[in-house]
Amino acid sequence: MSKDAVKNRKRKKLRQFHIWLGLIAGLLFLIMFLLAILLPDKELSVQEKRVLSSFPRPYLNRIAEGSYSTDFETYVSDQIPFRNFFTKMKVFTDRLAGRQESQGVYRGKDGCLIEKMEDWDQEQLNTTLDAVIRFTKTYEKETAFVLVPTAVSVMQEKLPLFAPTASQENFSRETKERLKNTEIRFTDLTETLTSLKETGMQLYYRTDHHWTTEAAAGCAETVLKALGHTAKLKGKLLPVTDSFCGSLAAKSGYASGEKEVIDLWVPEEETLYLMTDSKGKHATLYSEEGLKSNDPYTVFLGGNEGLIRIETEQFGKSSLLVFKDSYFNCFLPCLLGEYERVDVVDPRYYDGDITSLMLQNDYDQILFFYNMNTFSEDTSLSLVLTGTEEPEEAP
Amino acid sequence: MVFSSITFLLYFLPVTLILYFAVPSVKGRNLVLLAASLFFYAWGEPVYVILMVISILGNYLMVRLMDEAGEDLKHRKIHLAFLVLWNLAGLFFFKYADFLVDIINRAAGSELKKLELSLPIGISFYTFQALSYVIDVYRKKTACQKNLISFALYITMFPQLIAGPIVKYNEIAERLQKRRITRAAFGQGVERFIFGLSKKVLLANTLGQVFTLVSQQPASERTFLLVWLGAFSYTFQIYFDFSGYSDMAIGLGYMLGFRFPENFRHPYLASSVTEFWRRWHISLSSWFRDYVYIPLGGNRVSKARHIGNLIIVWGLTGLWHGASLNFLLWGFYYAFWLIIEKYLLEGFEERHRIFSHLLTALIVIFGWMLFSFTDFTALKIYAGQMLGFKTAGFLGKEAMYLLKSNIITLIIACLASGSLLYGLYRRVREKWAPAALVIQILMLVISVSFLVYQSYNPFLYFRF
Numbered sequence: 001m002s003k004d005a006v007k008n009r010k011r012k013k014l015r016q017f018h019i020w021l022g023l024i025a026g027l028l029f030l031i032m033f034l035l036a037i038l039l040p041d042k043e044l045s046v047q048e049k050r051v052l053s054s055f056p057r058p059y060l061n062r063i064a065e066g067s068y069s070t071d072f073e074t075y076v077s078d079q080i081p082f083r084n085f086f087t088k089m090k091v092f093t094d095r096l097a098g099r100q101e102s103q104g105v106y107r108g109k110d111g112c113l114i115e116k117m118e119d120w121d122q123e124q125l126n127t128t129l130d131a132v133i134r135f136t137k138t139y140e141k142e143t144a145f146v147l148v149p150t151a152v153s154v155m156q157e158k159l160p161l162f163a164p165t166a167s168q169e170n171f172s173r174e175t176k177e178r179l180k181n182t183e184i185r186f187t188d189l190t191e192t193l194t195s196l197k198e199t200g201m202q203l204y205y206r207t208d209h210h211w212t213t214e215a216a217a218g219c220a221e222t223v224l225k226a227l228g229h230t231a232k233l234k235g236k237l238l239p240v241t242d243s244f245c246g247s248l249a250a251k252s253g254y255a256s257g258e259k260e261v262i263d264l265w266v267p268e269e270e271t272l273y274l275m276t277d278s279k280g281k282h283a284t285l286y287s288e289e290g291l292k293s294n295d296p297y298t299v300f301l302g303g304n305e306g307l308i309r310i311e312t313e314q315f316g317k318s319s320l321l322v323f324k325d326s327y328f329n330c331f332l333p334c335l336l337g338e339y340e341r342v343d344v345v346d347p348r349y350y351d352g353d354i355t356s357l358m359l360q361n362d363y364d365q366i367l368f369f370y371n372m373n374t375f376s377e378d379t380s381l382s383l384v385l386t387g388t389e390e391p392e393e394a395p
Numbered sequence: 396m397v398f399s400s401i402t403f404l405l406y407f408l409p410v411t412l413i414l415y416f417a418v419p420s421v422k423g424r425n426l427v428l429l430a431a432s433l434f435f436y437a438w439g440e441p442v443y444v445i446l447m448v449i450s451i452l453g454n455y456l457m458v459r460l461m462d463e464a465g466e467d468l469k470h471r472k473i474h475l476a477f478l479v480l481w482n483l484a485g486l487f488f489f490k491y492a493d494f495l496v497d498i499i500n501r502a503a504g505s506e507l508k509k510l511e512l513s514l515p516i517g518i519s520f521y522t523f524q525a526l527s528y529v530i531d532v533y534r535k536k537t538a539c540q541k542n543l544i545s546f547a548l549y550i551t552m553f554p555q556l557i558a559g560p561i562v563k564y565n566e567i568a569e570r571l572q573k574r575r576i577t578r579a580a581f582g583q584g585v586e587r588f589i590f591g592l593s594k595k596v597l598l599a600n601t602l603g604q605v606f607t608l609v610s611q612q613p614a615s616e617r618t619f620l621l622v623w624l625g626a627f628s629y630t631f632q633i634y635f636d637f638s639g640y641s642d643m644a645i646g647l648g649y650m651l652g653f654r655f656p657e658n659f660r661h662p663y664l665a666s667s668v669t670e671f672w673r674r675w676h677i678s679l680s681s682w683f684r685d686y687v688y689i690p691l692g693g694n695r696v697s698k699a700r701h702i703g704n705l706i707i708v709w710g711l712t713g714l715w716h717g718a719s720l721n722f723l724l725w726g727f728y729y730a731f732w733l734i735i736e737k738y739l740l741e742g743f744e745e746r747h748r749i750f751s752h753l754l755t756a757l758i759v760i761f762g763w764m765l766f767s768f769t770d771f772t773a774l775k776i777y778a779g780q781m782l783g784f785k786t787a788g789f790l791g792k793e794a795m796y797l798l799k800s801n802i803i804t805l806i807i808a809c810l811a812s813g814s815l816l817y818g819l820y821r822r823v824r825e826k827w828a829p830a831a832l833v834i835q836i837l838m839l840v841i842s843v844s845f846l847v848y849q850s851y852n853p854f855l856y857f858r859f
Contacts, residue, residue: 066442
């Protein structure tokens with residue numbers, strides 16, 4: 001074959017290639033476009049657990065400002081056909097490119113997900129702790145303050161190489177320092193959890209930011225001691241689901257398909273109790289509805305409530321007021337053996353007046369119970385404790 | 396609207412192409428394309444689109460008047476002067492007025508009020524295109540366009556409207572009247588577009604995040620490795636952002652039957668600053684060459700005049716990039732190196748190829764830092780840290796983590812700014828075409844997934 005003939009053949013092949021590419025890409029664009037206009041809009045994303053945006057009304061003022069185009073882009077991105085496929089594709093590509101972080105969640109060694117701790121705002125922390133100190137001084141109750149470390153410090157050997165994170169050790173030290181010279185008994189569960197870890201216990205979920213019920217129960221005696229109880233804790237774990245895929249998997253988009261077990265902790269000597277929350281009275285702390293929902297972790301206390309009250313039949317024992325985040329939800333059963341009544345306030349959802357709550361109930365003890373990650377970002381506790389709301393005027 | 400958006404890819408492009416190819420005649424297609432382009436512009440600039448329309452009508456009418464002056468040179472000159480001033484006045488008013496007010500206030504200690512107008516998208520690009528048309532008609536290098544639709548299309552055509560390349564009128568005049576689109580040319584356009592989209596979305600956006608992270612880090616915590624990582628990331632970001640956009644424009648041009656000039660030719664392979672500017676944003680440098688540098692006399696003047704010309708041209712080039720002192724300095728910075736190269740280092744480059752290449756790379760990287768920091772104190776600290784002054788150590792955990800997380804992207808960026816990766820792709824395309832098809836489609840899908848992911852926003856009511 002002559003040189004020209006070879007060249008010609010090459011050129012022809014190249015033309016063929018471009019014709020095919022144009023055809024395939026053109027078809028892809030056409031199909032995507034048709035699907036986008038023909039498929040009905042989705043209201044909810046199960047994967048992201050949120051309402052997707054709907055077609056933005058073309059208001060003249062939005063158009064003139066140029067903000068309509070942003071609204072529209074949000075809408076079409078939310079409603080693009082195969083959205084879940086695309087988001088998975090991105091996360092997968094990132095992993096191939098050596099990135100082990102998505103939305104503040106690290107994909108640690110052996111695939112467990114660990115939430116990053118961000119640098120905290122020292123001023124905010126001081127405000128919160130000062131509010132705590134003032135509150136305990138005002139009411140003169142026996143008070144314990146418990147901080148639970150999260151996986152980012154207890155399981156730090158599982159973090160990706162060089163992964164930066166704020167130090168929970170320092171955070172705990174700062175908190176302890178601030179509470180020094182007060183009557184508040186400060187407890188950091190790091191030591192207890194570290195020794196539990198050595199027994200091979202799974203302390204945290206691999207797909208969720210919570211600690212496991214087993215870890216919580218393992219820390220119960222330390223917490224009880226801080227509250228002045230010496231009782232030995234006896235109970236066992238009861239698995240209620242084996243298909244839990246938690247918040248970190250959803251948040252990060254790292255979908256390994258991994259399913260986990262959620263346990264409940266059941267004391268050996270069962271006591272009867274009554275739980276009152278905004279939905280009514282229940283004879284159980286657990287929500288079957290929550291277990292079946294797309295967030296099975298709400299099996300504990302039915303999710304987060306502003307105020308719940310648990311009354312047991314251990315008459316004559318003391319009463320306790322707890323300020324907490326969701327780390328407390330699976331821990332609560334471990335405390336019930338020692339109290340006649342426990343009131344649990346989650347400041348992020350509480351809209352009542354704390355002063356009247358304190359005046360109406362003569363609590364024996366107060367407990368603050370937080371994981372370090374949430375507490376370092378919290379802004380609601382100091383607001384609830386100082387009571388920003390105007391006191392209601394007497395009629 | 397921008398190309399790297401779901402609105403463009405999912406709706407605007409398919410609809411425009413369907414309408415465009417549904418109309419058989421060139422005149423009809425021009426009309427479709429003009430309507431689409433005006434919509435494209437108005438989508439992001441619903442108010443300033445009027446400004447662009449005024450600019451089009453004014454230039455169209457006045458250039459026709461100038462053309463009708465025929466051989467009357469005096470008349471032509473008056474028309475030209477008015478047109479140039481009119482075009483520059485628009486650009487100056489919207490882009491540079493506040494800059495001037497700021498300088499006056501600082502120099503005289505006065506308190507003149509700023510206009511605080513937002514900058515109309517693409518005004519620097521379309522003003523320069525209009526000027527090239529005006530001057531070329533004056534010079535009789537090209538015939539005056541009698542058809543308003545064709546002229547309006549030249550100014551507004553959406554592929555190059557907001558980020559270039561700056562197309563000169565005579566480069567496109569013929570195809571405004573007559574063009575044929577083959578299926579293969581369409582496919583070529585698609586290929587180019589996908590390369591551009593991937594450069595922008597996968598490389599530029601990703602490395603842009605690295606630089607943002609680094610520059611947001613408190614200065615006292617930045618290590619030597621971190622500042623260099625940031626500088627490299629920005630250097631690649633700006634290249635892939637800009638050249639990716641040009642690739643998409645050129646690709647879209649192919650799909651629609653136009654040929655736009657090349658804008659970048661692997662600028663980071665340059666082994667001298669002169670060469671760098673022959674490879675970087677070619678359509679802008681050639682605009683300044685044709686309409687400023689050569690009319691000033693270029694290099695065919697005395698040494699002093701030549702140096703003066705370089706300083707003027709590069710000062711203007713710098714200012715074209717933005718109305719701020721650092722862009723002006725960035726322009727002078729290059730004028731300085733070009734003058735050094737021209738008058739002191741003649742022949743040096745041939746004798747020391749590798750060294751010249753490294754030196755050029757350093758000059759360019761430091762140049763980008765000048766380009767990116769509008770705050771001089773911040774710039775001084777950052778550049779100082781790049782030279783090893785006042786860093787928080789050498790490596791650092793944060794820097795190591797960023798490096799580890801982006802090393803693959805950086806390596807790909809490195810390879811993609813040369814010609815190696817494209818050569819490899821061409822070999823695959825030649826030997827095993829289906830694989831190249833798969834690569835292209837994969838690049839498209841991954842780019843779209845990166846765009847979709849920007850809206851990935853799980854609501855975690857159980858977050859706490």
